[in-house]
Amino acid sequence: MPELPEVETIKNDLKRKILNKKIVRIVLKDKKQARAGITGAGFSVLKNNYITNINRAGKLLIFKLRNKNKYLLIHLKMTGQLIYIPHPNPLLRKERGYKGMIAGGHKLSDSTGVGGESPNKYTRLIFNFSDKSKLFFNDLRKFGYVKLVGLKELDKIIEGYGPEPMDKSFNFIYLKSVLKNRRTSIKAILLNQKLISGIGNIYADEILFRARVKPDRRVNSLSDKEITNIVKVVKLILEKAIKYRGTTFSDYVDSRGKRGNFSQFLQVYGRTGEKCFGCQGVVKKEKIAGRGTHYCERCQK
């Protein structure tokens, strides 16, 4: 599931690859999906346009277009992928060591899951650039979306997001004020995009394990010390996850079709029934805040 570190990785990679390239053609592979949001009018906005910058708000990617005063939004939701394929020139590729590339095809080396090849049966949209490179939007479960908006609508959407966890504005004072007069679980707070941007189910569990706080703890029971620690750990875990290019659990791959390397550091997510790395306890799983939640009963209070 792409969360903040995964979306950040895709954003940074794509910035190096598609900025200021001319979009010459859009191919909608999944016409039945009005969800894709790109129809006749959208095609004319995108065609012959250029992406001049890419930003991120929480898990949402924001592509700034040079012309027509529009922004292209892409949300990957659970299974969305953005795969960039350079111009398929076999000679060039060989020289640069793209060993997995098959001449004339688009197969990427050693990638797993549905990211193995593009286009594939889950490809919803293809951007063709003037240098013959392509960007594929794949989405197995069709939860993701692509949308064109004006500046006004974009501002409204961004306003709906809470502070970026890595930003200075996400600090003890802020979190304390958010928790005041609330009685829900800390996990529900971490997952609430209006309060904090970008954290999803995997990192929420990993953060709370590292902070040694049980996910179902009511927030009005948290001490100042615990709140301070949660703020610190949120930044720590996300920073490390970005450094390791995100986590691949099922479908996530980066724009080159490669897995994220933070998976090796997962302490509780997906480890139900296994031994806790921190004590002799066992990792438990139960539904908290409406989501499958992993924690160690002994380490986390």
Place this chain on the structure above:
DNA sequence: AAGATTGTTGCTTA
């Protein structure tokens, strides 16, 4: 074969 999977929205209830 029903239930779980998850990011987000929208609805209902308190």
Place this chain on the structure above:
DNA sequence: TTAAGCAACAATCT
């Protein structure tokens, strides 16, 4: 007015 919780969404896997 706002918070909290849950269903719904899609498609696949167990």
